[in-house]
Amino acid sequence: MTEPQAVAALKLTIGASVVVALLNAVLGTITAWVLVRDDFRGKAVVNAIIDLPFALPTIVAGLTLLALYGTRSPVGIDVAYTRAAVVLALLFVTLPFVVRTVQPVLEELDAEMEAAAASLGASDFVIFRRIVLPNILPGILSGVALALAKAVGEFGSLVIVTGNLPFRTEVASVYVFGRIESGDSGGAAAIAVVLLVLSFALLLAIGAVRHYATRFDRA
Amino acid sequence: MRRVALRSVALFYLAAILVGPLVVVFWRTFQHGVAPAWDALSAHDTIHAFELTLLITGIAEPVNTVFGILCALTVVRRDFPGKGLLNAFVDLPLALSPVVVGLALFLLYGRTGWFGPWLTSHGIRFLFALPSMVVATIFVSLPFVAREVVPTLREIGDEQEQAARTLGAGSWQTFWRITLPSIRLAVIYGVILTTARSLGEYGAVAVVSGRIQGVTETATLRVQEQYENFDLAGAYAISLVLALGAVLVLLTTTLLKPKEEVV
Numbered sequence A: 001m002t003e004p005q006a007v008a009a010l011k012l013t014i015g016a017s018v019v020v021a022l023l024n025a026v027l028g029t030i031t032a033w034v035l036v037r038d039d040f041r042g043k044a045v046v047n048a049i050i051d052l053p054f055a056l057p058t059i060v061a062g063l064t065l066l067a068l069y070g071t072r073s074p075v076g077i078d079v080a081y082t083r084a085a086v087v088l089a090l091l092f093v094t095l096p097f098v099v100r101t102v103q104p105v106l107e108e109l110d111a112e113m114e115a116a117a118a119s120l121g122a123s124d125f126v127i128f129r130r131i132v133l134p135n136i137l138p139g140i141l142s143g144v145a146l147a148l149a150k151a152v153g154e155f156g157s158l159v160i161v162t163g164n165l166p167f168r169t170e171v172a173s174v175y176v177f178g179r180i181e182s183g184d185s186g187g188a189a190a191i192a193v194v195l196l197v198l199s200f201a202l203l204l205a206i207g208a209v210r211h212y213a214t215r216f217d218r219a
Numbered sequence B: 001m002r003r004v005a006l007r008s009v010a011l012f013y014l015a016a017i018l019v020g021p022l023v024v025v026f027w028r029t030f031q032h033g034v035a036p037a038w039d040a041l042s043a044h045d046t047i048h049a050f051e052l053t054l055l056i057t058g059i060a061e062p063v064n065t066v067f068g069i070l071c072a073l074t075v076v077r078r079d080f081p082g083k084g085l086l087n088a089f090v091d092l093p094l095a096l097s098p099v100v101v102g103l104a105l106f107l108l109y110g111r112t113g114w115f116g117p118w119l120t121s122h123g124i125r126f127l128f129a130l131p132s133m134v135v136a137t138i139f140v141s142l143p144f145v146a147r148e149v150v151p152t153l154r155e156i157g158d159e160q161e162q163a164a165r166t167l168g169a170g171s172w173q174t175f176w177r178i179t180l181p182s183i184r185l186a187v188i189y190g191v192i193l194t195t196a197r198s199l200g201e202y203g204a205v206a207v208v209s210g211r212i213q214g215v216t217e218t219a220t221l222r223v224q225e226q227y228e229n230f231d232l233a234g235a236y237a238i239s240l241v242l243a244l245g246a247v248l249v250l251l252t253t254t255l256l257k258p259k260e261e262v263v
Helices: A004-037 A043-049 A058-069 A083-108 A111-119 A124-153 A156-162 A172-181 A185-213 B002-029 B034-041 B044-077 B083-095 B098-109 B116-121 B130-140 B143-156 B159-166 B171-200 B203-209 B219-228 B232-256
Strands: none
Touching: A004 A043, A004 A083, A004 A124, A004 A172, A004 A185, A004 B002, A043 B002, A043 B232, A058 A083, A058 A156, A058 B002, A058 B171, A058 B219, A058 B232, A083 A124, A083 A156, A083 B002, A111 A124, A124 A185, A124 B083, A124 B098, A156 A172, A156 B219, A172 A185, A172 B098, A172 B203, A185 B083, A185 B098, B002 B232, B034 B044, B034 B232, B044 B083, B044 B130, B044 B143, B044 B171, B044 B219, B044 B232, B083 B143, B098 B116, B098 B130, B098 B203, B130 B171, B130 B203, B143 B171, B159 B171, B171 B232, B203 B219, B219 B232
């Protein structure tokens, strides 16, 4: 477990997952806001495709990302076998989480509160920070935790995209897989236990956030 | 202005991450016409891979449906010590890495594992064969039915069930006539999600199957195999079929789901 290759894989996994979770927090919240408060043609379709990463096999997700952002990219962006590809693949598979945890909260949030704040002279930023954000924060947090859990354990979408270069693009789950394939199930188990503990901790965190968010409903 | 700016950000994000890649795969698959894609799909090993995927899904689906309903009924209608723990455990497959799931099976049923020697001495082949692949798939798609049914059961309450009881219905009769009809939609929804997850499972099955071409290779494993052998046409064609399956799942769930609930 203290093997440098394993440590590097774990570091990359956690680093990339945190980056992806933060990106999700921002982009997911914006997407949820647009889906609830905005109105445009084809919104129903956009709303439906959000769940696509849940339904699409992860290996297919990896392959599709590489079709657009790989060596033969039609748009001239080639991130194949780089750490950017790890982030891109993780963004794809975690995309729905924050959107789907924030969206229902925003839907229940009364727009009149925001209108009242605006009539009292609050700027857009103040309205967001003082009124919208406190309400949707538990949703954002549980979405982020779910995204983190998914990102930390992700395997299928990364196999093709990253090329699995040790010390560069090899993530923890791919490292575990490699250990199993080469018959070292002990080495695989050591890292697997770390992943297992991380998953448990994140599940508990999600439970805690839910508990906190429903504190008034339960009373 | 702000509205348009945010809309542009969101739509650009979705286009770049979700829609763009899928469009390119579609285009690449049919770049040289329909014939190469069709040839790739009708290759013997590819057909076998799809059959195997369907077989595994066909077994995992009913098992998880029955388990999911039982589990939901237990969690909602019964009270016992450790109920919270059961509730958390049901969600575990959602948070756990599929590779870890595969490894767990590997360690349990491998040559030196707890059940490995017993299985070998009885001539049962578990790893690198259908049984382990089915168990791995059941594990990863375990939570979906339970997670859909639990909130519905909570919402409908148990008054009707109690009424049925007082009118002399047995528990079996109550389940079939009262409970099941009211959770019907949730069950169907959960089954669809289970199916999607089973069809698309890759990590856990990759570990336990041994990836033997034409024998234990499922559709998703086949995609990787084709890709690694530089048979892009084949990989894209199979991917497209799987992606169409995913779109079908999305369509059905969107049509089934009542407007007000989103998650």
